[in-house]
Amino acid sequence: MKILVVGSGGREHAICWKLAQSPKVTELYCAPGNGGIAGVAKCVDVKATDVEGMVCWAKDNAVDFVVVAPDDPLAMGMVDALEEAGIPAFGPRKNAAIVEASKAFSKELMKKYHIPTAKYETFTELEAVLDYIDRQGAPIVVKADGLALGKGVTVAATEDEAKLAAAEMMGGRKFGDAGCTLVIEECMTGPEVTVLAFVDGEHISPMPASQDHKRAYTGNKGPNTGGMGAISPPPQYTPEIAKRCMEEIFLPTVAALKAEGRPFKGVLYFGLMLTPDGPKVIEYNARFGDPECQAVLSLLDSDLLDIMLACRAGTLDQLDIRWKQEAACCLVLASGGYPLGYKKGYPISGLEEAEKTAVVFHAGTKLENGQYLTNGGRVLGVTATAPTLDEAIERAYAAGSRISFTDMHFRTDIGHAF
Numbered sequence: 134m135k136i137l138v139v140g141s142g143g144r145e146h147a148i149c150w151k152l153a154q155s156p157k158v159t160e161l162y163c164a165p166g167n168g169g170i171a172g173v174a175k176c177v178d179v180k181a182t183d184v185e186g187m188v189c190w191a192k193d194n195a196v197d198f199v200v201v202a203p204d205d206p207l208a209m210g211m212v213d214a215l216e217e218a219g220i221p222a223f224g225p226r227k228n229a230a231i232v233e234a235s236k237a238f239s240k241e242l243m244k245k246y247h248i249p250t251a252k253y254e255t256f257t258e259l260e261a262v263l264d265y266i267d268r269q270g271a272p273i274v275v276k277a278d279g280l281a282l283g284k285g286v287t288v289a290a291t292e293d294e295a296k297l298a299a300a301e302m303m304g305g306r307k308f309g310d311a312g313c314t315l316v317i318e319e320c321m322t323g324p325e326v327t328v329l330a331f332v333d334g335e336h337i338s339p340m341p342a343s344q345d346h347k348r349a350y351t352g353n354k355g356p357n358t359g360g361m362g363a364i365s366p367p368p369q370y371t372p373e374i375a376k377r378c379m380e381e382i383f384l385p386t387v388a389a390l391k392a393e394g395r396p397f398k399g400v401l402y403f404g405l406m407l408t409p410d411g412p413k414v415i416e417y418n419a420r421f422g423d424p425e426c427q428a429v430l431s432l433l434d435s436d437l438l439d440i441m442l443a444c445r446a447g448t449l450d451q452l453d454i455r456w457k458q459e460a461a462c463c464l465v466l467a468s469g470g471y472p473l474g475y476k477k478g479y480p481i482s483g484l485e486e487a488e489k490t491a492v493v494f495h496a497g498t499k500l501e502n503g504q505y506l507t508n509g510g511r512v513l514g515v516t517a518t519a520p521t522l523d524e525a526i527e528r529a530y531a532a533g534s535r536i537s538f539t540d541m542h543f544r545t546d547i548g549h550a551f
C-alpha cells in the first residue's frame with residue numbers, strides 16, 4: 134500500500150519508522166517531513182495544515198491511506214476532507230477532534246458523563262473571571278479554550294498570577310482567538326501519566342502508559358515545552374490504577390463520544406493526574422503525544438498499519454495487539470534557549486555512534502549536502518528500550534552523550550523527575 138503520513142516532528146518520524154516495518158507498506162511518504170524522516174520516507178513539500186493541498190497531492194499520487202498525526206490538521210477537518218475525496222484516512226474527524234480543539238467542550242462532556250476531572254467554570258468575560266479567581270483563591274489553573282501549542286495553561290500559585298494570566302489570554306489576546314473563552318479549574322495534585330489508546334469509534338485498546346516531562350529544565354523547572362523526554366511505562370501506573378482508568382475514564386469517554394454522535398477513530402490521548410482521590414483527566418488530545426509516541430511505539434510488536442486500518446474499519450476488537458514486555462526512554466535533545474528564542478542551522482555530530490544502541494528520531498533537523506543541521510526547538514529524540522526502565526534510561530543517556538551540536542540542551546532527570 135502507498136501511505137502518506139502528515140506532519141514533521143519526532144512523533145511523525147516514529148510513526149514512519151514503525152510503518153516502514155510493515156510488509157504491507159510498499160511506498161511511504163511524509164508531508165512535509167524533516168531531515169531524518171527522509172531516511173525512511175519520501176518527503177513531500179506540502180504543509181501539514183494545507184488541507185486542500187494534501188487532498189490534491191494524495192489524489193494525484195493515488196495514495197491508499199493517509200495518517201494525520203498533528204492536532205491542527207485534525208481540528209481543521211483534514212480527515213473529513215480526505216474521506217470525502219475517497220481517500221481512507223487515520224485520525225478523528227473534526228467533530229471528534231474537538232476533544233482537543235476545545236477544552237470547554239471536553240470539560241462539558243466529562244461533566245455530562247461523570248468522567249472524573251478537575252472542577253471548573255467556563256468564562257467569556259474577563260470581569261467574571263477576575264471575580265471568580267477572587268472567590269476561589271489560589272492555587273488555581275487558567276486555561277485558554279482553544280489550541281495554543283500546549284502553552285495555553287497557567288498553573289497559578291497566587292491570585293495575582295492567575296489574574297495576570299487571564300488578562301493576557303483574554304484581554305491581551307496572547308493566544309489569539311484560543312483565549313476568547315477561558316476555563317478556570319481547581320488545581321489537582323499527583324503524578325501525571327499519559328495513556329495513548331487506539332480507538333475505532335466503539336472499542337478501545339490502551340497502549341502501555343507513558344510519562345512526559347513538560348518543563349524545560351531539570352528538576353521540573355522553567356517554562357512549559359512540547360515535552361523534553363518520555364518514559365514508558367511509568368512505575369506509578371499500577372495494574373489497579375489501570376483498571377480504574379479503564380472503567381471510570383477510558384470506556385466512558387469512548388461511549389460518551391459515540392452517544393454524542395461524534396465517534397472517535399484514531400489515537401485518543403488521556404492526560405491523567407493520579408490524585409489522592411483517584412485518577413482524573415487533565416486533558417484529552419486527539420492524537421499521539423510527542424515525545425510519548427516515540428517511547429511507546431518503540432515497544433510495539435505488532436504491525437502499526439494493521440492497527441490503524443482496524444481503527445478506521447471499526448474492527449479493533451478482532452486484533453491481538455502485542456507489546457514488548459520491556460521499558461523505553463526517549464531523551465529529547467533541544468536547541469539552547471528552547472522554548473523561547475533559539476538559533477538553527479548548527480551541524481549535528483555523533484548520530485551514527487548513537488544509533489548503534491538507540492533509535493534517534495529527528496524532530497527538527499534538515500539534511501544539507503549530506504550533513505544534518507538543527508532546524509527546530511526540539512531537535513532529536515534519542516530512544517532506547519531495555520528489560521528495565523533504569524536500563525532504558527541509562528541507554529538513552531549513553532547514546533545521547535555521543536551526539537553534539539552548538540548550544541545543545543537536555544534534561545538530566547528524564548525518568549527520575551516524579
Ligand code: AMP
Nearest residue numbers: 251274286288318319320321404415416
Ligand atoms: P494541559 O495543556 O491541559 O495538558 O496542561 C498543561 C499542564 O498544566 C499539565 O500537564 C499539568 O501539569 C498542568 N495542569 C493542567 N490542568 C491542571 C489542574 N487542573 N491541576 C493541576 N495542574 C494542571
Ligand code: GLY
Nearest residue numbers: 345360422423424
Ligand atoms: N507531549 C504532550 C503532547 O503531545 O501534547
